[in-house]
Amino acid sequence: MSYRTDTKALVLAVLADRPMHGYGISREIKRRSEEALKLGEGQLYPILHALEEQGWIKGEWEMQDGDPPRKVYALTESGVAELAKRAKSWMSFAGAVAAVLGQKPEAVHE
């Protein structure tokens, strides 16, 4: 079944809590959705690069002892605003779908 998805919003939402690397982001989406949503890891990087190019996130390299260096992404101010905009749009959409399905919005999250 196909759903409307906004992968960029999911990534921004995860980064709203704290800076994270790509692998952490994909795990966090999976964890928060209780494994209902699985972001294809290979698909994540083009999305991260797009978000970075748009200035919504910023990546910085972190050196690791013994492990390969990793790039950690953090939300920028414009990213926070974009997330708010997308979250509002999504909630409005989800509420409308829930209303049509005869569900209360709370029930959708259960």
Next chain:
Amino acid sequence: MSKLIETYLEELEQKLTPHVGAERREEILRELRSHLWMSRQAGIEELELSEEEADKTAVGSMGNGTLMAEDLIRRESGQETRSPWKLTIISGTFLVLAHLTPWLMFVMPYRVLGIFDPLFFDKLVEAFVLLVFGLACYRARKWLIGPMAAWVLGAFLVTWLFGWMVAVAPRNADKAKALAQLDRSMPKYERAMAGDLRDFKVPNGFNAPKVGEVDSRMIVPFLPVPLASASQQGIWEQFVPTAGEAGALWAKNGPAYVKNLRTDITGSEASGTFLATLARAVPMVAGTFSYEISVIGITNALALMLVNRRRRRKSNLRVA
């Protein structure tokens, strides 16, 4: 670092090399390497997998390398954000030309049209146009509703405007004169068929246009809009390398061509009046409209099918 992971990254690098600069490529690969490394470590520590199994799991989670490289290339080369309008405008320009070509029939004498088939060029150009539009759809990976609407509107306007102007233009045509023209031409073709090629013989060996006296200004008003020639036997249905061969084709097909024209004209009314033109133009425009919608819709759908077929194995987000 594991051999499997390095092999995966090497293959990815090979695909990226022609499209992505060395520095940027290095950065991307470094990031992916760290991802795969963390994924591998998690497999070993959390899932208690062997190193080999953890490598396979890490690479498997990253997905098909070819498709991933394709996504990265689209992103890095700007294809992902490139407007599909540029290709649409290119294809639209050719579309206008394609739609204009058939109308040449109305301004060219029929005896010339016999050796220059505008319908052939129309189809040829349209095939090219659809190819370009299909490429735009493939690159955009979505339904190009705006460009499709612009395309159909363009085809509609071109067909309507030119159809209207040209179809109305030949006024006061005399059916008797048109039929007489054809009747004068017919014996010459029949003589040629019987082997008497005097009418065709000129210094360069080809004088076919002079043989027929058919004049589009006379016969077009009596023929179905938009193109009478669709029902005619085309003479120029293949490329002929020499003028002599073209002349032979004329001699061979001329009588049938003229006969068909005569039959069409005999049973038809002139389209030189406003109502007659309107009656013929409306189905023509409606036909063009629906044809264009179907053709570009199918082109767009095929391009998307092609994209999706390659990418069916994975989507951005899977819902359990």
